[in-house]
Amino acid sequence: MSVQYREVPKIYRMWVDGGHADSSSGETFDTINPYTGKAWASAPLANERDVDLAVSAARRALDGPWGSLSPSARGALLRKLADSIAEHAEELARIETMDNGKVIRETLAQMNSLAATYHYFAGAADKIEGSTHQPPGTNFFVYTRREPIGVVAAILPWNSPLYLLASKLAPALAAGCTFVAKPAEQTPISTLLFAELVHKAGFPAGVFNVVTGAGETGAALARHPGVAKITFTGSTATGTAVMKSAADHIADVTLELGGKSPNIVFEDADIAAAVNGVMAGIFAATGQTCIAGSRLLVQRSVKDRVVSLLRDRVASIKLGDPLEMATEVGPIAFGQQLDKVMSYIDLGLQEGAQLLCGGNRPSSVDLKDGFFVEPTILDGVNNQMRVAREEIFGPVLSVITFDTEQEAVEIANDTSYGLAAGIWTKDVQRAHRVAHQVSAGSVWVNTYRVLSYNVPYGGFKSSGIGRENGMEGLSAYLQTKAVWLELTGQTRDPFKLG
Ligand code: ADP
Numbered sequence: 001m002s003v004q005y006r007e008v009p010k011i012y013r014m015w016v017d018g019g020h021a022d023s024s025s026g027e028t029f030d031t032i033n034p035y036t037g038k039a040w041a042s043a044p045l046a047n048e049r050d051v052d053l054a055v056s057a058a059r060r061a062l063d064g065p066w067g068s069l070s071p072s073a074r075g076a077l078l079r080k081l082a083d084s085i086a087e088h089a090e091e092l093a094r095i096e097t098m099d100n101g102k103v104i105r106e107t108l109a110q111m112n113s114l115a116a117t118y119h120y121f122a123g124a125a126d127k128i129e130g131s132t133h134q135p136p137g138t139n140f141f142v143y144t145r146r147e148p149i150g151v152v153a154a155i156l157p158w159n160s161p162l163y164l165l166a167s168k169l170a171p172a173l174a175a176g177c178t179f180v181a182k183p184a185e186q187t188p189i190s191t192l193l194f195a196e197l198v199h200k201a202g203f204p205a206g207v208f209n210v211v212t213g214a215g216e217t218g219a220a221l222a223r224h225p226g227v228a229k230i231t232f233t234g235s236t237a238t239g240t241a242v243m244k245s246a247a248d249h250i251a252d253v254t255l256e257l258g259g260k261s262p263n264i265v266f267e268d269a270d271i272a273a274a275v276n277g278v279m280a281g282i283f284a285a286t287g288q289t290c291i292a293g294s295r296l297l298v299q300r301s302v303k304d305r306v307v308s309l310l311r312d313r314v315a316s317i318k319l320g321d322p323l324e325m326a327t328e329v330g331p332i333a334f335g336q337q338l339d340k341v342m343s344y345i346d347l348g349l350q351e352g353a354q355l356l357c358g359g360n361r362p363s364s365v366d367l368k369d370g371f372f373v374e375p376t377i378l379d380g381v382n383n384q385m386r387v388a389r390e391e392i393f394g395p396v397l398s399v400i401t402f403d404t405e406q407e408a409v410e411i412a413n414d415t416s417y418g419l420a421a422g423i424w425t426k427d428v429q430r431a432h433r434v435a436h437q438v439s440a441g442s443v444w445v446n447t448y449r450v451l452s453y454n455v456p457y458g459g460f461k462s463s464g465i466g467r468e469n470g471m472e473g474l475s476a477y478l479q480t481k482a483v484w485l486e487l488t489g490q491t492r493d494p495f496k497l498g
Contacts (some may be wrong), residue, residue, distance in 0.1 A: 010038045012188070014046060015195030015213055017057035017468050018205025024049045026029070029214070031186060034101035034331040035322055035370040041099075043188040050221040051180070054209040055416075057494040058178035059226055059466050061206030066178055067148075069204075071126040078122035078173055081201040086115040088197060092162060094323065099187040100158050101331040101371070103287055103322045108476035110163040110447040112395035116454035121170035124474050128175065137498075139488040146478040148176035149252060150228030152494040155242060157234045158184035158333050159288045161191055167453065167468040168231045169208070177229070178207050184234075185214040186334050188226045218242070225249045229477065232256070233290075235391075236417075236462050243465075254476050256290065257459055258391040259419030261440065262412040263293030263448060266405070267301045269424035275309040277422055277448040278397070283317060284449060286329050287395035290338075290463075291420040293297045293448055295381075295388055296399045298409050303401050307379065310397075311357050314375045319362055331370035332394060341394030345376055348387035348398070353378035356399070383411045391417070405430065409437045418460025422448040441467070 030039035281293025322330030358376030
């Protein structure tokens with residue numbers, strides 16, 4: 001791997017069939033460092049033909065050397081890859097921070113967790129078990145095999161490229177699938193360098209391929225008839241388009257989509273801990289996470305206290321160079337996203353919300369080139385306003401006040417999304433009661449924004465389909481075959497169903 005940190009766009013190439021590849025058109029696109037506002041790298045713009053080459057390579061690997069490897073040999077390769085990721089964690093973290101502006105303390109933590117994810121699924125590779133069955137009658141023995149689903153296409157977003165890839169690639173490889181990844185156009189570089197680590201770990205050519213490009217490249221991948229499964233993380237609108245493409249060739253889908261998650265603070269909560277959790281929910285990663293706790297639902301009796309503590313803490317947030325360990329909040333990942341966040345703040349004010357803090361682009365000189373926006377709190381929001389219903393994907397918190405537990409649950413569930421929720425209370429009965437009533441795939445009690453490779457993760461309602469991580473995440477890449485054996489050798493009536 002070679003990385004250049006200077007502001008001269010360095011040309012990176014795709015990874016297809018065990019080697020570097022350019023796009024067949026020769027076209028490339030730049031990726032911008034959101035802290036400097038300058039292009040720092042470029043990658044090929046893959047078209048339909050390039051996508052086809054990658055899918056064909058993945059198919060050949062599946063039918064060839066990869067398909068004939070034993071599960072334990074697959075596990076051994078995944079372990080080697082995990083160790084190599086751990087060695088390169090810092091380098092990969094720096095690249096992601098340069099591509100999407102996420103603070104290095106977060107990208108480092110993510111990279112350090114990757115090895116554990118690959119080790120976990122390495123251990124699972126030789127524990128994929130079938131079952132035996134006894135159908136009615138005595139003359140059959142039936143067993144099941146859990147076979148790889150086939151060639152997997154992964155379409156990824158820009159906020160956590162390798163972290164999100166890991167929850168797809170590690171189980172897919174453990175299951176015996178082959179893979180074509182399409183990272184987001186804003187953040188392709190870490191995945192291209194990661195492909196070299198996969199290659200050096202000893203995976204056969206074609207097992208892991210990377211094509212780069214924007215939505216058209218992703219669309220070409222989603223509609224390719226050679227793709228058996230599409231695993232997508234991104235917006236609900238694009239996820240809908242991907243699912244429609246998958247329907248045209250009956251491909252399986254896992255969709256991890258948007259959210260408008262409630263962080264519910266009850267009057268009996270540990271208020272200091274709750275305030276910290278609300279901060280973690282919306283200002284970590286500059287609010288650019290699908291699990292962002294973007295709606296603070298706070299009980300009226302503690303609202304003033306919670307909001308005042310929040311405002312104090314927000315005032316001391318350190319914005320800055322995301323490559324500095326001391327920085328807490330980095331820039332927005334790209335210019336268009338910055339415009340979107342700013343327009344939502346304006347919209348919130350037009351809708352009648354009051355600005356408690358933030359709302360502007362910071363004025364300090366060292367932040368002038370970056371796509372920064374101040375951490376923003378909108379007070380007096382009601383759940384019908386667009387800022388409470390639409391995903392902003394930025395550091396903008398909407399404060400909604402409630403009186404009763406039932407009202408809190410109603411507001412929490414009055415959304416098309418259902419990805420995550422936080423509950424802050426010291427009452428253990430209330431904690432479980434509300435956790436069971438909230439429609440969300442992850443519910444955190446007295447904590448927020450914690451995930452693990454061995455805990456199922458995914459969305460209710462418009463937040464997605466399927467689960468990643470844990471053994472459920474492995475099942476997403478397997479299909480079950482039932483094998484029937486006749487034991488007696490007797491001739492049966494050929495004209496009736498057995
Ligand atoms: P965002 O995450 O910025 O809201 P998207 O959900 O559109 O945006 O992007 C997530 C991923 O989906 C990116 O890799 C992007 O290139 C890809 N993508 C965008 N449009 C399409 C499409 N029509 N079909 C398939 N992939 C797409």
